[in-house]
Amino acid sequence: EPVIVWFRQDLRLSDNPALLAARDSDRPVLPVFILDLESPGAWAPGPASLWWLHHSLESLSRDLEETGARLWLGKGKADEIIPALAREVQASAVYWNRRYEPWAIARDSRLKSALKQDGVEVRSFNAGLLIEPWDISTNEGKPYRVYTPFWKSLKAKGDPRAPGPRVERLDFYGGAPESDALSDWNLLPAKPDWAGGLRETWTPGEAGAHTRLETFLDERIADYDSARNRPGIAGTSGLSAHLHHGEISPHQVWHAVKARAGGSLSKGEDSFLSEIGWREFCYNLLYHFPEFPEENYQDKFDAFPWKENEDALTAWKKGLTGYPIVDAGMRQLWETGWMHNRVRMIAGSFLVKDLMIDWRRGEDWFWHTLVDADLANNAAGWQWIAGSGADAAPFFRIFNPVSQGEKFDAQGRYVRRWVPEIAGLPDAFIHKPWEADRETLRKAGVTLGKTYPRPIVDHKQARERALEAWNEIKDAA
């Protein structure tokens, strides 16, 4: 009577509470993964995320083989496949680690009752958050809506639990029906193969996650506080997609940082952990306000006069807006499946405020193109940028793409890397090619409107237009 361990967003063997409990159950273990693209509806993982998933599952399968087990793969609605599989192998129990997306909570509770009706034991565990959203609230017992007190309160609870050990051996249950082959799922792009830049940039899987963390702790965390805002250098951890897929847990990250820090945290360490805190806060918002990914958190934004402008939206997606820092970000996203946080804010602000395009269009594009696409973090990021969220940047703070570029990419390294057609411009014009004189442009081999676009909107005018729209809605209840 095996225990089924259902892997989901916890694609790792170390610090995996569900797997550990199954190992210690004295029963044979059947590890499974279900590709369930139906239950999430509109929030089924996008192509970049599926690319990552493919490689992460490859890595997990290899790691499981070393323990003596084989990962069983099935495709379809998990709340149908799991009960059927449990019946077929006469499983005594199904264990999994929790997810927090509204669709996942709904599906998992359906599944739980179905299994219980069949007399199958169900246990779910915490594996992906430092604190369960229902275990933290304000003095009035309400969910936090503001980050700073949330983070203070989380830290005041002391260190989160220490990470669990790695599972080295499993008593594998070999009687399962035939599994799908990963390659049958066609998760990788074929024609055209757009994943070259992703392959060059990332190593999905648990080992890759730990290498990233180690490199970051060895080389970058000391300067993180200042370097994290400079997109032209590798100043951040690059852990987001690993964390999203659960190849590493926030507990492992937390304790690794603390172990290096010894007594008190340096500025870089403190600032890094507070970003891990933002992730917790985003999940807290998603759990308590489940309509957050689709609806303005602040109702008054429902009346905002968003514009339908397919041409502008396409220019934004392709990195052809004529604003170098925006274009660099959008191209980095397309090439590598990731964009630097500072530039996510600049490019996001440009879409929502300069182009006045609904933040949900940006959220959707990011969802398709990011390897770290995450319902909680993405929705919170977009609502923050739009000003419509909880604890969001006020709408009237509109990022200036030129001064942001000049401040955070002063030597233009980032722009030159991703927008090579203007790389020959001197630093003084790298963020505003339209201000360069003819001779300078000629020397740099730039013909505006031909080799690189002129700005699709004038920022100053666009800013005024956005503020007028804001004035119309800002006093609404």
Ligand code: FAD
């Ligand atoms: P680091 O700076 O090394 O941070 C460490 C970890 O902390 C990250 O891996 C991430 O898990 C977490 N983190 C950092 N910043 C944030 C943040 N602002 N909000 C929540 N968690 C954070 N992050 C995603 O993981 N998935 C998304 O889909 C996503 N969409 C975003 C959309 C917009 C419009 C914006 C402005 C931000 C978005 N972010 C998203 C947050 C942030 O940009 C990324 O987490 C970060 O850039 C990932 O790079 P890193 O791992 O090197 O980050």
